[in-house]
Amino acid sequence: MDMIFHDLTITDADFQRLVKFIHNNYGIDLSKKRQLITSRLSHSLKDRGYKDFKSFLEHLFTTKDPQDLELVLNKLTTNYTYFLREKEHFTFFRDTVLPELAQRHQRDKVLSIWSAGCSSGEEPYTLSIYLKEFFGNQAKQWDTRVLATDISQQALAKARAGVYQPPADMPSEWLRRYFVHNGAGTEYTVAPAIRDNVIFRTFNLMDPIHFKLKFDVIFCRNVMIYFDQSTRDALVKRFYDAMNPNAYLFISHSESLGQTPLFRMVASAVYRKK
Ligand SMILES: C[S@@+](CC[C@H](N)C(=O)[O-])C[C@H]1O[C@@H](n2cnc3c(N)ncnc32)[C@H](O)[C@@H]1O
Incomplete structure (x- = not known):
């Protein structure tokens, strides 16, 4: 044989x-x-x-x-991802972006955040945890649902299931608060409060972007690395059109928007709509 x-x-x-x-x-x-x-x-x-x-x-x-x-x-598709990837982004999100958005949206209490190319869900769930930490017991008064999209059904199925082996550097406090241990094994399921704050959808980033709200924040990290320059430029323009004024675009530290009249860089791999 x-x-x-x-x-x-x-x-x-x-x-x-x-x-x-x-x-x-x-x-x-x-x-x-x-x-x-x-x-x-x-x-x-x-x-x-x-x-x-x-x-x-x-x-x-x-x-x-x-x-x-x-x-x-x-x-x-290459679906490699992990919790707290490029952690400085989440620190910036917590310390700069969220206080500003909470201020700006104090009347409507709606934030619109998109994890574009979310793969198996670690990125949007990390955002969901930061949102929960930030808003605390006020969370119920706010609509902070994170839209999370991808084209891989396999990755989205894993994301929706929300079952992971958390990495060693996951804060133990997070494990206790935001995950449920699955029996005696090494796997944990994302707690309902964190899971229900993420909406997973199939979406091809080559398509026109017509979501109900304009976005305050878009995370599109480690996705455009697989695209050529003209595809990237066209997507960045579609993101621009789909964002609120001054909204934030996070790309990965290994990517760059280059010279663009649409965005200005405000931190490493973090851009704001002009
Ligand atoms: C390496 S993962 C990035 C995951 C996460 N953003 C991160 O930084 O860890 C790239 C993801 O982009 C998705 N992707 C690639 N092309 C896409 C497209 N045209 N539309 C939507 N998602 C796409 C892939 O399916 C994959 O899950």
Whole structure:
């Protein structure tokens, strides 16, 4: 029996077709990721009875089968994330952004915060915990729900389940207050008060942004790194149009908006709408 699993083959033309399809529809640039494509998809394709990429791609492109599409997005997105990632951002959010927004919204008591490209939920739940800490027993008088969106159904399912092995640097006070220990194991579930303050939705960042409210804060960290420059620029403009005046845009420390007339930098990887 052949115990070694070989990746399925993909021709140059099929590779280019798939790269173009992903780029045009989801912004992700996989033009240098041939190995990643074959290694991440081969097993699932084989399980579904495909002998090569050609027959799978024929099926995908002709039927636009939602299940095939979901598989491709689950496998080809990179969902790496963790609680309190780039912690300085959350410190800035707590010490600068929240006091300012609480002041500005003292009448309507509605904040609009978006975690765009939320992956498995650690980022929006971290925000939800900071909101709870900040508003304390006033939280019920405020609408501070965090919108959290992604295109990977697998990541969103994990996010909605809210079950994690918290990292070693998670404050023990947080574990006690904002998580429920699942039996004797190492897993914890996000407590209802934190979970109910996050709304998870499927949303493709290539689409026009038409949410009910303009945003006060957008976190879009470690997402645009997978896009090319023109896709990034177009998304930044859509963010701009979807934000309130002076709203905050957080990107990751490994990204930059470059020279833009739309935003000014106010802290490392933190921008404000002009
Ligand atoms: C590396 S994770 C970032 C998670 C979190 N923001 C963080 O910084 O830890 C990138 C996420 O962006 C999502 N993504 C990529 N392209 C997208 C698109 N066109 N629309 C929505 N989400 C997208 C991926 O599915 C993935 O979950």
